[in-house]
Every structure is written in C-alpha cells, then in structure tokens.
Amino acid sequence: xxxxxxxxxxxxxxxxxxxxxxxxxxxxxxxxxxxxxxxxxxxxxxxxxxxxxxxxxxxxxxxxxxxxxxxxxxxxxxxxxxxxxxxxxxxxxxxxxxxxxxxxxxxxxxxxxxxxxxxxxxxxxxxxxxxxxxxxxxxxxxxxxxxxxxxxxxxxxxxxxxxxxxxxxxxxxxxxxxxxxxxxxxxxxxxxxxxxxxxxxxxxx
Amino acid sequence: xxxxxxxxxxxxxxxxxxxxxxxxxxxxxxxxxxxxxxxxxxxxxxxxxxxxxxxxxxxxxxxxxxxxxxxxxxxxxxxxxxxxxxxxxxxxxxxxxxxxxxxxxxxxxxxxxxxxxxxxxxxxxxxxxxxxxxxxxxxxxxxxxxxxxxxxxxxxxxxxxxxxxxxxxxxxxxxxxxxxxxxxxxxxxxxxxxxxxxxxxxxxxxxxxxxxxxxxxxxxxxxxxxxxxxxxxxxxxxxxxxxxxxxxxxxxxx
Amino acid sequence: xxxxxxxxxxxxxxxxxxxxxxxxxxxxxxxxxxxxxxxxxxxxxxxxxxxxxxxxxxxxxxxxxxxxxxxxxxxxxxxxxxxxxxxxxxxxxxxxxxxxxxxxxxxxxxxxxxxxxxxxxxxxxxxxxxxxxxxxxxxxxxxxxxxxxxxxxxxxxxxxxxxxxxxxxxxxxxxxxxxxxxxxxxxxxxxxxxxxxxxxxxxxxxxxxxxxxxxxxxxxxxxxxxxxxxxxxxxxxxxxxxxxxxxxxxxxxxxxxxxxxxxxxxxxxxxxxxxxxxxxxxxxxxxxxxxxxxxxxxxxxxxxxxxxxxxxxxxxxxxxxxxxxxxxxxxxxxxxxxxxxxxxxxxxxxxxxxxxxxxxxxxxxxxxxxxxxxxxxxxxxxx
Numbered sequence: 001x002x003x004x005x006x007x008x009x010x011x012x013x014x015x016x017x018x019x020x021x022x023x024x025x026x027x028x029x030x031x032x033x034x035x036x037x038x039x040x041x042x043x044x045x046x047x048x049x050x051x052x053x054x055x056x057x058x059x060x061x062x063x064x065x066x067x068x069x070x071x072x073x074x075x076x077x078x079x080x081x082x083x084x085x086x087x088x089x090x091x092x093x094x095x096x097x098x099x100x101x102x103x104x105x106x107x108x109x110x111x112x113x114x115x116x117x118x119x120x121x122x123x124x125x126x127x128x129x130x131x132x133x134x135x136x137x138x139x140x141x142x143x144x145x146x147x148x149x150x151x152x153x154x155x156x157x158x159x160x161x162x163x164x165x166x167x168x169x170x171x172x173x174x175x176x177x178x179x180x181x182x183x184x185x186x187x188x189x190x191x192x193x194x195x196x197x198x199x200x201x202x203x204x205x
Numbered sequence: 206x207x208x209x210x211x212x213x214x215x216x217x218x219x220x221x222x223x224x225x226x227x228x229x230x231x232x233x234x235x236x237x238x239x240x241x242x243x244x245x246x247x248x249x250x251x252x253x254x255x256x257x258x259x260x261x262x263x264x265x266x267x268x269x270x271x272x273x274x275x276x277x278x279x280x281x282x283x284x285x286x287x288x289x290x291x292x293x294x295x296x297x298x299x300x301x302x303x304x305x306x307x308x309x310x311x312x313x314x315x316x317x318x319x320x321x322x323x324x325x326x327x328x329x330x331x332x333x334x335x336x337x338x339x340x341x342x343x344x345x346x347x348x349x350x351x352x353x354x355x356x357x358x359x360x361x362x363x364x365x366x367x368x369x370x371x372x373x374x375x376x377x378x379x380x381x382x383x384x385x386x387x388x389x390x391x392x393x394x395x396x397x398x399x400x401x402x403x404x405x406x407x408x409x410x411x412x413x414x415x416x417x418x419x420x421x422x423x424x425x426x427x428x429x430x431x432x433x434x435x436x437x438x439x440x441x442x443x444x445x446x447x448x449x450x451x452x453x454x455x456x457x458x459x
Numbered sequence: 460x461x462x463x464x465x466x467x468x469x470x471x472x473x474x475x476x477x478x479x480x481x482x483x484x485x486x487x488x489x490x491x492x493x494x495x496x497x498x499x500x501x502x503x504x505x506x507x508x509x510x511x512x513x514x515x516x517x518x519x520x521x522x523x524x525x526x527x528x529x530x531x532x533x534x535x536x537x538x539x540x541x542x543x544x545x546x547x548x549x550x551x552x553x554x555x556x557x558x559x560x561x562x563x564x565x566x567x568x569x570x571x572x573x574x575x576x577x578x579x580x581x582x583x584x585x586x587x588x589x590x591x592x593x594x595x596x597x598x599x600x601x602x603x604x605x606x607x608x609x610x611x612x613x614x615x616x617x618x619x620x621x622x623x624x625x626x627x628x629x630x631x632x633x634x635x636x637x638x639x640x641x642x643x644x645x646x647x648x649x650x651x652x653x654x655x656x657x658x659x660x661x662x663x664x665x666x667x668x669x670x671x672x673x674x675x676x677x678x679x680x681x682x683x684x685x686x687x688x689x690x691x692x693x694x695x696x697x698x699x700x701x702x703x704x705x706x707x708x709x710x711x712x713x714x715x716x717x718x719x720x721x722x723x724x725x726x727x728x729x730x731x732x733x734x735x736x737x738x739x740x741x742x743x744x745x746x747x748x749x750x751x752x753x754x755x756x757x758x759x760x761x762x763x764x765x766x767x768x769x770x771x772x773x774x775x776x777x778x779x780x781x782x783x784x785x786x787x788x789x790x791x792x793x794x795x796x797x798x799x800x801x802x803x804x805x806x807x808x809x810x811x812x813x814x815x816x817x818x819x820x821x822x823x824x825x826x827x828x829x830x831x832x833x834x835x836x837x838x839x840x841x842x
C-alpha cells in the first residue's frame with residue numbers, strides 16, 4: 001500500500017487515479033499518525049520549494065518522514081517538487097533546507113538560447129544512466145511530461161538515475177537505497193508513467 | 206529532445222461535444238467522456254477542453270463532469286470556460302486539471318491571472334485569445350462571451366503575460382473548423398510579442414499544417430476538426446497520428 | 460434466473476446447455492440447435508466453390524444495378540471482425556459501398572482505430588451517424604432498470620435504423636450484413652427478443668425512461684416488414700455465407716492487409732457490450748454468450764468440443780479490468796456504484812412482459828404464407 005503524503009500541495013488526485021487504474025492500492029497520509037503507519041511513501045508536489053518545506057514543517061511531517069526514511073528504511077518516491085524536497089536545497093528558496101536524503105541541490109534553468117523558454121514544459125525523452133527500480137536501462141525510448149523551472153545538480157554521480165536534455169543534459173531522476181525521485185510527472189505521462197509506478201509498486205510493496 | 210505538443214481541442218456545449226466552423230454552426234460530435242477516453246488511449250500529448258457556453262450563460266465550470274474527464278486522462282488536461290474566481294481554479298487543480306484557460310475573466314481585470322500564477326505557478330494559467338479579421342482585413346480580438354471586438358490584441362497579450370499567464374492559446378476564428386491551413390502570419394506576429402509558449406489553434410487540415418504552425422513560431426499546436434472528422438464527408442471519427450509519424454514530421458525540422 | 464426444475468444437461472455435440480430453457484435433446488444427447496444448424500446450413504451456407512460462384516453472381520448483379528449511381532450498396536462498419544472482414548471482401552470485389560459507422564457513444568479506441576485502418580486501406584468515403592448521447596443514456600438506463608436480458612437492443616436498433624435510413628436517403632437497395640453461419644449459426648431465441656422490435660423498445664422506455672427521446676433513430680414495424688423490402692426493394696445480403704469464414708484467419712488477413720488489430724477474447728468494439736456480455740449477462744441472467752458462440756464454431760467445424768469446454772472454464776474477466784470497466788460504465792451512465800449493484804440484484808423480467816410486435820409479426824407471416832401460396836413461390840425478405 002502506497003501512502004501519498006497529503007500536505008495540501010501537489011496533484012494527489014492524478015497520482016491516486018493512476019495508481020487505482022493500474023491496480024495499486026494507495027491512500028492519503030494526511031496526519032502524522034498516518035505517515036508513521038505508512039509502509040511506502042510517495043511525496044508529490046507542485047510549486048515553490050520554500051512554501052512546501054514550510055508547510056511540511058508546520059504540519060509536523062518532516063520528522064516522521066525523516067524517521068520513516070532514515071531509520072525504518074521505508075521506500076519513498078518524490079515526484080516533481082517532491083523530488084526536489086528530497087535534496088539538500090534549492091536556489092528557489094535560499095536558506096531553506098530540504099530533507100537532504102540525496103546529495104544534490106537545485107538551480108534554475110537559464111538558457112542562453114532565447115528560444116528555450118522557462119519552465120521546461122512538455123514531453124521529453126529520458127535516458128537511464130544506472131540500474132534502478134523505476135526505469136529499465138534498455139528497451140524502448142521513454143518519454144515523460146515535464147514542467148519545472150529548477151533542475152538537479154548531483155554531487156554524487158552514483159545517485160544519478162536518469163537524465164534528459166534541455167539547454168544541456170540535466171539529471172531528471174535520482175536515488176539510492178530506499179530514496180527515489182523523478183523530476184517529471186509519471187501521473188501525466190500515460191503508459192510511461194503507469195509503467196514507472198508499477199515498477200515502483202513492485203519494488204516497494 | 207523536447208517535442209512540440211500536439212493537442213486535441215474539444216468544445217463542450219450543453220454537455221455534448223460539438224465542432225464549430227468559424228465559431229458558428231455547432232455540429233454534434235457526441236459524448237465528451239468517451240472521446241476523452243479514446244484520446245487518452247491514443248496517448249495524446251495533452252488535452253484541451255473548452256466549455257463554449259459557460260461564460261455566455263454566466264455560469265461556472267461543471268466540477269462533477271470535469272472530475273469525470275480528469276479521471277479518464279493520464280496526460281496534462283487544460284480546462285477553460287466560466288472560470289472567474291481563484292476558488293474555482295483551486296478546485297479544478299485539486300480535481301487533477303493541469304492548467305486553466307481564461308478569457309472572459311481577463312476582460313475586466315488581470316487579477317485572477319496574477320492570483321492563480323502566484324499560488325500555482327504561471328504554467329498553470331493559459332490566456333485564451335480569439336482573433337478574427339475585421340472587414341478591413343486587420344486582426345482584432347473577439348471576446349467570445351459578448352462578441353465585442355478590440356483591435357488592441359497585441360497589447361492585451363503583453364499584459365496578460367506580464368500579469369503571469371504562462372501560455373497563450375491563440376485561436377483563429379476565421380480558420381476554425383475549416384481545415385484549410387493555419388494562419389502563419391497571425392502566429393508569427395503573436396510569437397514575436399511574448400516570451401511564453403504559444404499554442405496555435407484553428408485551421409489544421411493535414412499534418413503538414415502542424416509543422417507550418419511550428420515554423421511560424423508556435424510552441425504547440427491544437428486542433429479540433431482535424432482529430433474528430435474523417436474524409437470528405439467529415440464523418441465523426443476520432444483519430445490522432447501515431448507517435449512515429451509525429452516524430453518524423455517534427456524532427457524533419459531539427 | 461429461471462427457476463426451471465430441469466436437471467442440468469449439456470449437448471454431446473456442441474456446448475449448449477439448459478441455461479437455454481427451451482433446449483431439447485434427442486436420444487443421442489444432441490440438441491435442437493445442432494439439428495437446426497444441420498437443416499439450415501445446406502440452404503444458406505456455402506464455404507466452397509459453389510459459394511464463390513454465387514458470390515460472383517451477386518457481385519455482378521449489384522454492379523449492374525448500381526451503374527451510374529454514386530454507391531451500389533451500403534455497409535455498416537462497427538470495427539468488429541465481421542464487418543471489417545466484410546468491408547475488405549467487398550472492396551476486393553470491386554464494389555462501391557456507402558460505408559456507415561453508427562456511434563452510440565461506447566466506441567473503444569481500438570474500434571475507432573480499426574475503422575480508420577479499414578477505411579484508409581479500402582479508400583471508402585466514411586459517413587457516421589452519432590446517436591445523441593443523452594437519448595442513448597436514457598434508453599440504456601431504461602433497459603437496465605427493466606431487467607430484460609437483451610441490453611444490447613438500444614445499440615443494435617440504432618445501428619440498423621441508421622443504416623436503413625442512410626440507404627433510403629441515398630437510393631441504395633443492397634444492404635450488406637456481416638451475419639454469418641460459420642460463427643453465429645447457433646443462438647437461443649429464448650435469451651432475448653428481436654432488436655428490431657420497436658414496439659418492445661418503446662414500451663420499455665415508456666415505463667423506465669426519464670426523458671423523451673429527441674433524436675434516437677427507430678424503424679417502425681411497417682417500415683421494416685413492408686416499406687423497406689417491398690416498396691424500396693431493399694435486400695440484405697450476407698456475403699460471409701458465400702466464402703469460408705474463419706475468424707482467426709480473417710484477423711490475420713486483416714492485420715496483414717490493413718494493420719487491423721485484434722480485440723482479444725472479449726467483444727472489444729463497444730465498451731458497453733464488453734461489460735454486458737462478459738459480466739452482466741452471466742451474473743444477472745445466467746447466460747454465457749460464449750456457449751452459443753463456441754457451439755456455432757463447433758458445428759461449423761472451426762473448434763473442437765474439447766477446446767470449447769476448456770475455454771469455457773476460463774474466467775470471463777480479470778479483476779482489475781472488471782473494476783475499470785464497471786467504473787467507466789457507471790461514469791458514463793451517471794449512476795453510482797451502489798445503484799449499479801442494486802440494479803444487478805433486481806429480479807429479471809422477460810421481454811415479453813412488455814408489449815412486443817409478435818402479434819403483428821404473426822399477422823405478417825400469415826399474409827406472407829398466403830401470398831406465397833397465391834404466387835406459387837417463396838418470398839425472401841431478410842435472407
């Protein structure tokens with residue numbers, strides 16, 4: 001059973017919907033109790049890094065999530081802003097630390113080419129760089145729907161799972177041990193997203 | 206490689222799907238839910254659903270119906286029609302709608318654009334602009350809910366983007382439903398004005414028209430008739446090009 | 460279900476059983492359906508050289524009659540195997556049909572993709588008739604609530620009514636049907652009434668519907684039995700009875716020639732029919748449509764009885780798929796899941812509990828018999 005962290009930010013509707021469609025049980029974790037009882041966490045998120053961390057702090061979710069991930073070693077998947085929150089920090093919110101599970105930080109796209117707009121929005125192809133439970137390394141080309149203005153810079157190359165190209169190559173999925181994050185939106189990426197979530201469920205549940 | 210989006214545009218009227226020609230003569234296409242389900246299975250890039258009567262009838266979005274739609278698609282879904290408050294937008298996003306399209310609301314004030322952009326991000330707000338040629342041949346904006354026209358469409362475009370709109374939906378009234386080709390001049394002029402993605406809608410009759418629109422400056426191309434009609438009798442049949450065909454079409458451009 | 464006191468019995472030759480309350484068995488344990496097939500087949504089924512010649516003659520007649528006209532025939536295309544294969548054969552025979560698709564709001568993506576593939580390959584000019592969804596929904600809900608077993612009537616009646624009207628509008632007299640004895644030779648009449656019975660349809664809707672039908676297409680008894688066949692001289696032709704027709708082979712041919720894709724085990728063109736035949740019909744009425752389908756294939760030599768028995772043991776639905784289909788069904792008809800479950804638990808009714816056109820049919824049949832006696836030869840209307 002996948003527990004979707006419900007902190008009022010992010011597209012939980014679409015995520016639950018896709019999970020239901022592929023026959024994976026999920027529920028919303030809207031309280032500290034529910035987070036503490038979870039076996040698998042999914043952290044969604046859309047919008048501002050600072051506001052998101054602030055909200056999680058206010059709700060008291062930060063410590064339970066930290067315990068779940070670092071002590072209980074339960075699997076967690078962060079989607080879009082959720083992925084960003086798993087890192088150390090983002091330029092978007094100076095001085096606001098993220099969870100720090102992954103040794104990375106986020107910076108804004110500043111394309112030299114005026115034709116490249118920000119946010120990076122639309123369908124883009126993804127190249128898998130290391131073995132991981134979400135995306136197969138070989139096989140057909142994978143594409144996903146992206147919409148973000150900040151991208152990851154990984155300090156530890158072994159944590160890079162996949163990259164995409166927009167104004168150069170950038171990390172679009174990272175992870176290690178029980179912590180995984182994807183910049184794109186599986187819940188908006190039809191068959192590709194379904195495959196990824198199925199893989200995650202098979203690995204985590 | 207980021208690919209230009211190709212988006213089926215569906216028009217809702219009294220609960221049914223219709224297709225207009227030059228924004229008139231709505232022809233019944235069928236049940237919107239089934240059409241959306243089919244497009245979803247065809248794995249389209251994104252879906253645009255516009256309730257063309259909402260503003261005219263001074264009512265808001267039908268949330269129940271939109272929820273049905275949102276739960277049948279696993280790709281970005283943009284909804285427009287009758288949105289006048291932040292609460293409505295909030296509710297739509299909670300249902301799984303990715304973006305909201307505003308037109309009538311932007312006539313009186315741009316506050317709603319700014320408010321939604323501030324809370325949900327610019328990429329969540331699309332400003333919809335309908336352009337028709339006046340009798341002198343110059344482009345002007347047409348407000349669909351009242352029919353009023355305004356020749357300062359370019360200024361309006363700049364202002365909505367300044368206010369926070371992350372995308373412009375540019376609809377050519379004259380080409381709507383004609384399948385006679387896109388208005389590249391209009392697209393080119395508009396693309397030069399703003400820095401945000403431009404979605405061109407109106408006139409696509411064949412795949413090459415999609416490429417024309419992109420070459421003219423559109424970031425994405427939407428189409429209605431092209432995806433719901435088939436053949437010389439304009440028989441209702443939902444189609445969408447295979448991914449390989451779209452790749453070939455767009456990559457040929459580099 | 461029926462509270463028949465009969466003991467369970469299944470035919471020794473095909474797989475029809477006592478879920479057909481009117482079934483009878485002979486001393487060998489073979490059923491009346493097998494017997495019926497044996498009697499009818501020699502007169503209507505020609506999967507051989509004789510059939511090829513008959514078909515050729517029919518084709519030439521149609522071409523002659525159609526000379527100078529925009530279309531020489533009409534064909535309804537649902538995207539299913541039968542109508543798709545039929546379309547291909549008609550195209551290969553060099554005929555010029557007006558091709559109609561009737562959209563009742565339940566098309567699967569595959570149906571629509573297959574229609575596109577066929578129409579593109581054959582170069583046909585497609586016409587569609589989109590049935591008003593609000594009408595369709597109300598009619599289907601009425602049928603659902605009525606408890607009759609043929610829930611496919613709203614779709615089927617609209618299909619034929621639209622087809623015939625298109626034919627009239629375009630002055631076409633030859634109506635092609637994908638009906639065939641090779642795969643549909645056996646069907647128990649007791650399982651449902653005739654989809655063309657508009658009296659029954661209207662009676663059911665009057666009782667259980669909640670709004671007037673605004674534009675739902677219908678055909679009256681008079682039109683169906685007299686006006687179309689005798690005044691407009693329309694004839695239905697079933698070409699698949701004049702050639703060998705094996706569904707699997709047909710699907711391979713369709714895939715190779717047109718890029719047509721198979722629906723798998725279930726009726727995949729209509730999402731309504733899929734749920735209805737594979738879930739509602741067996742669960743609520745105890746009818747497994749695979750029985751008559753496999754039985755047809757057994758008597759036509761396309762399937763062995765053993766294979767049929769094995770296949771019948773397979774579940775009709777996979778759990779996740781069923782959930783998805785039921786959810787969609789409820790969404791489309793705008794009923795809650797509770798309502799759906801409640802309706803399924805309600806008692807069933809036989810379609811004859813509502814007015815039917817059977818009395819008018821009997822009258823017409825006696826008139827037909829009398830006329831045949833007078834003229835000294837048979838009148839075949841719907842072959």
